[in-house]
Amino acid sequence: MDTRLFSHTNWSLLALMLLLYLAGMVNLYSASGTRLDSGMSFSGFYQRQMVWGVCGLCGMMVAMSFDYRRLRNLAWPFFFISLILLLLVPVAGKTIYGAKRWLSLGFMSIQPSEIAKLAVLLIAARILSREAKPLGWKNFLSVIAVVTLPCCLVILQPDLGTTLMILLILAGMVLFHGLRGYVFKTCLLLAPCAAALMWFVGMHDYQRQRILTFLNPGNDPRGTGYHILQSRIAIGSGQLWGKGFTEGTQSQLRFLPERHSDFAVAVFGEEWGFVGCLILITLFCLFLLAIFSTASQAKDRFGSLLVVGVFFYFFWQIFINIGMVIGLMPVVGIPLPFISYGGSATVLNFTLIGIVLNVSMRRFMFKG
Amino acid sequence: MKPPHNTAVPARTDAYPHGRRGLFRSWLKIQVENERYQPPHNGLIILQVFIGILFFVLVTRLWYLQIQRGEEFARLSLENRLRQEHIFAPRGRIMDMAGKTIADNRTAYGLSLVREDCRDIPATLTQISVWSGIPVSQIWEKYQQDRFKVKSFEPILMLTDISFELLARIESEIFAWPGLEIVVRTKRNYPEKDIFAHVLGYVAEVNEKEMEDDPALAAGDFVGKAGLELELEKQLRGQKGLFDVEVDAHGRALGRVLKKEPRSGHETNLSLDLSLQRAAWEALGGEAGCVVVMEPDSGKLRALVTSPAYDNNLFAAGISRRDWEALRTSNRFPLQNRVIQSVYPPGSVWKLVMAAMFLEHGISPRENVFCPGQVKLGGQIFRCWKQGGHGNVNMESALVVSCDVYFYLMAEKVGIDKIEAYAKACGFGRATGIGLPHERTGLVPSRAWKRRRFGQPWVRGDTYNISIGQGYTLVTPLQVAVYVSALLNGGDLLKPRLVEEDERLVTGKLPAGAGTRDFIVKAMRLAASGGTARVVARKDADMGGKTGTAQVVKLKMAAGDRRLRTAEMEYAQRDHAWIVTWGAKDGKRYVIVVMVEHGGGGSSVAGPVARKIYDHLFGPEAALAARAAQ
Incomplete structure (x- = not known):
């Protein structure tokens, strides 16, 4: 193996990722506990998360093993495969909580919308890397046209959260690449219209309800507002230093809903306090900065756009999930990377970081 | 990190030039941009700004929640948990016309269980069984049924209406059982028991369907299930109040903040007269039957008794399966x-309707008919109730002595179609609208009805039967009371009123002119003074009446040509006894209808x-x- 591969690898990114994963494990251990009369009982979430982490490391190795520029060739085939899977969902999908999002493979279930997220990231990186100039109408609309179909399929499932994620990742990449002034201004003008369209046509009643509840959670403290109020109480009651590891009453006494998955960071905030949260958010920001540095050092446009896509993939999840838990955003089912429990999400996160590391370690190929 | 290197290499088309071919060729091809690539300057700035915003926004908000408002949230979370508790609004009392209570509320104690506070649910349920004596299996069954009806931290009502001795015992031992709590709930109480059972109905614990239909209801609530309790549910119920309760980690309530005052239900005065209702109940003496006392001018019901009845307190307390089966x-x-x-x-009560119809269809009251005691129609003999017959009768005397033959022959003249239309116009065959659940309409038969029901055409014999209130005609006692009231009040068919404050409501006009009405009323007066209804005669009041003896099965003749006496018949085959009366004294008028099921003769029973x-x-x-004078 070329030693230069090794020396160029973005080690700090890897270290930060492992640190976050570790923090997630520790938090999950506490979140899976329930206080009983005879002490604590822990369910096996953190053990399973450990297994998923190992799987994730394997995925990361695979993602690092080949030259990332081959991914450009894969973008279109991958895109079509994800479209086919999305089309299969209404036909053969499993219905869970009133939404059809899952395809059962017998031994496991996959969520085609997650794959679509990745496919859109790749295809956008490929299309945007064609030209160095900021996007004019033609290129801009062609990107929009390509993602319209997968977005429509996902929103029909219905899965508003993932649709928004896809659009936000795409928006980040487009912003990074640059837009002509007039395109940008037109988009700004059209944004409120798009939001209105979303509200009246694209949303289900329960989704609208969530947003209204978010605006005024006190309205319905036992129903939809319950999550918001309880997670605010959990976080707020952590105060400066927190209640201590496994001492959080909100979560241990089962006040906090979804405490392993979407609201995991509320457990963290309750037990580690403001100081712990500050450290966690700093870690996340350093993690994003590490991805950023790879993007800025990449030696080709495709690689750099790929890394920027991954950057926004993490950025929006962090922003939306923590924002939701601390009451800045409506409740949408988006997990926090490395902190929330989730098998396929963990594997995917590790694999994406593998791609970023891949880009960082192959910078030398351009030096000749 | 090394500083970025800006010298680009010459383009290479393949990183692995040593020949791999075939399927993977396109995958292996690496396209390299051969320009000198520099990431867009603005793009990099945007990424950094995004990271900055992320950090700033999240940290600021966390500071606000954890430092600024930290103590407040800590108080809400650490020791105290916020719960909401309902305050039950007392159900509106129901009183009689004079304000005497016939349905009120009394304090009752119950035992409730909060799952989340319970350390050991099986042991707790067993303890409840030990206290109450109810088998553990039954307690479990109730628990399993109710646990999904409540939200987390809401109490499940396990025992209702605990006796005082048991209450004392539970109170002394309850501290060993976290999650259990003694709750005070008002219980519906019906002091008059059976006497008002059917009018009032009863309340019982709400079921799942009712909760679905009405969001104001929650598990453990009591709602009206029958009678006025059901009909007036909305106004009787009132509105629950709300407490915010702070509860510590052991489930003990620390403090309550009143969020919403409860509003008690509307108090309702009925038109019924408690003492009259009791008198009517006693007059029936336990026979199966019913009594309607109605004011003909206002439509107000003063008594509405049906017997046998049941103790509606049984339902309010949660009726046992055995009691329920016994009633059912x-x-x-x-x-x-x-x-x-x-x-x-x-x-024969029906003759009051028939006579009015004859008059309205041009039959002269003076027209005479000779009653030989029976009429032959084809091979069939239609008898008059009086063996040997009444001789010559006209309409008035036919009513007074209740001659069947007169009505057979006159009805045949008019025909079934007119009878049907007239009876319906008099309010028969439709509900009176009294405002109690499950009122039946009765039946006015017609040619079309018989064809539909039996597939047979109408025959003259059917008309004969109809004319004396036999055959297919079916009425409710209340319909009869409404009809007779209309004869007296100028022809208004009134909605019978149970609630004092309800408005007088005319549901139809009696198709009988003043002459017709007066004629019938006069005939009833004669019947009461010397005819079949003379049992109600009294000197101090203006009285009228008409009796009826309705056959349940076709006439059975004993040996020879003698009718069976009532006592000789099976109970279920005995005749129904009717009397329809009115009485006026000192400006007060009443219509009283009495029906005794399988009682035998109208005048005697x-x-x-x-x-x-x-x-x-x-x-x-x-x-x-008065009786001696006869």
Whole structure:
């Protein structure tokens, strides 16, 4: 193996990722506990998360093993495969909580919308890397046209959260690449219209309800507002230093809903306090900065756009999930990377970081 | 990190030039941009700005929640947990016309369980069984049923209406059982028990369907299930209040903040008269039957008794399965409200309707008919109730002595179609609209009905039967009371009123002119003074009446040509006894309808019941003297 591969690898990114994963494990251990009369009982979430982490490391190795520029060739085939899977969902999908999002493979279930997220990231990186100039109408609309179909399929499932994620990742990449002034201004003008369209046509009643509840959670403290109020109480009651590891009453006494998955960071905030949260958010920001540095050092446009896509993939999840838990955003089912429990999400996160590391370690190929 | 290197290499088309071919060729091809790539300057700045915003926004908000408002949230979370508790609004009382209570509330103690506070649910349920003596399996069953009806931290009502001795015992031991709590709930109480059972109905614990239909209801609530309790549910119920309760980690309530005052239900005055209702109940003397006392001018019901009845307190306390089965399967049908939910052949009472119809269809009251005691129609003999016949009768005397033959022959002249239309116009065959659940409409038969029902054409014999209130005609006692009231009040068919403050409501106009009405009223007066209804005669009041003896099965003749006596018949085959009366004294007028199921003769069985009720209404005047005078 070329030693230069090794020396160029973005080690700090890897270290930060492992640190976050570790923090997630520790938090999950506490979140899976329930206080009983005879002490604590822990369910096996953190053990399973450990297994998923190992799987994730394997995925990361695979993602690092080949030259990332081959991914450009894969973008279109991958895109079509994800479209086919999305089309299969209404036909053969499993219905869970009133939404059809899952395809059962017998031994496991996959969520085609997650794959679509990745496919859109790749295809956008490929299309945007064609030209160095900021996007004019033609290129801009062609990107929009390509993602319209997968977005429509996902929103029909219905899965508003993932649709928004896809659009936000795409928006980040487009912003990074640059837009002509007039395109940008037109988009700004059209944004409120798009939001209105979303509200009246694209949303289900329960989704609208969530947003209204978010605006005024006190309205319905036992129903939809319950999550918001309880997670605010959990976080707020952590105060400066927190209640201590496994001492959080909100979560241990089962006040906090979804405490392993979407609201995991509320457990963290309750037990580690403001100081712990500050450290966690700093870690996340350093993690994003590490991805950023790879993007800025990449030696080709495709690689750099790929890394920027991954950057926004993490950025929006962090922003939306923590924002939701601390009451800045409506409740949408988006997990926090490395902190929330989730098998396929963990594997995917590790694999994406593998791609970023891949880009960082192959910078030398351009030096000749 | 090394500083970025800006010298680009010459383009290479393949990183692995040593020949791999075939399927993976396109995958292996690496396209390299051969320009000198520099990431867009603005793009990099945007990424950094995004990271900055992320950090700033999240940290600021966390500072606000954890430092600024930290103590407040800590108080809410650490020791105290916020719960909401309902304050039950007392259900509106129900009173009689004079303001005497016939349904109120009493304090009752219950035992409730909060799952989340319970350390060991099986042991707790076993303890409840030990206290109450109810088998553990039954307690488990109730728990399993109710646990999904409540939200987390809401109490499940496990025991209701605990006795005082048991309450004392539970109170002394409850501290060992976290999650259990003694709760105070008001219980519906019906002091008059059976007497008002069918009018009032009862309340019982809400079921899942009712909760679905009405979001204001929650598990453990009591709602009206029958009678006025059901009909007036919305106004009787009131509105629950709300407490915010702070509870510590052991489930003990620390403090309550009143969020919403409870609003008690609307108090309702009925038009019924408690003492009259009691008198009517006693007059019936336990016979299966019913009594309607109605004011003909206002439509107000002063008594509405049906017997046998049941103790509606049993339902309010949560009726046991055994009691319920006993009520449901009893062959005396105590759950049936006979005034509106049972239909009977009207018997001779029906002649009041027929006579009015004859008059309205141009038959002269003076027209004579000779009654030889029976009429032959084809091979069939239609008898008059009086063996040997009444001789010459006209309309008035036919009503007074209740001659069947007169009505056979006259009805045939008019025909079934007109009878049907007239009876319907008099309010028969449709509900009176009294405002109690499950009122039946009765039946006015017609040619079309018979064809539909039996596939047979109408025959003359059917008309004969109809004319004396036999055959297919079915009425409720209340319909008869409404009809007779209309004769007296100028022809208004009124909605019978149970609630004092309800408006007088005319539901139809009697198709009988003043002459017709006066004629019928006069005939009833004659019947009461010297005819079949003389049992109600009294000197101090203007009285009128008509009896009826409705056959339940076709006439059975004993050996020879003699009719069976009532006592000789099976109970279920005995005739229904009717009397329809009105009485006026000191400007007060009443219509009283008495129906005794399988009682036998109208004048001998139903008559004395009506007589006793008049004694109560008008005072026990020289009733004996009146009878002696005959």
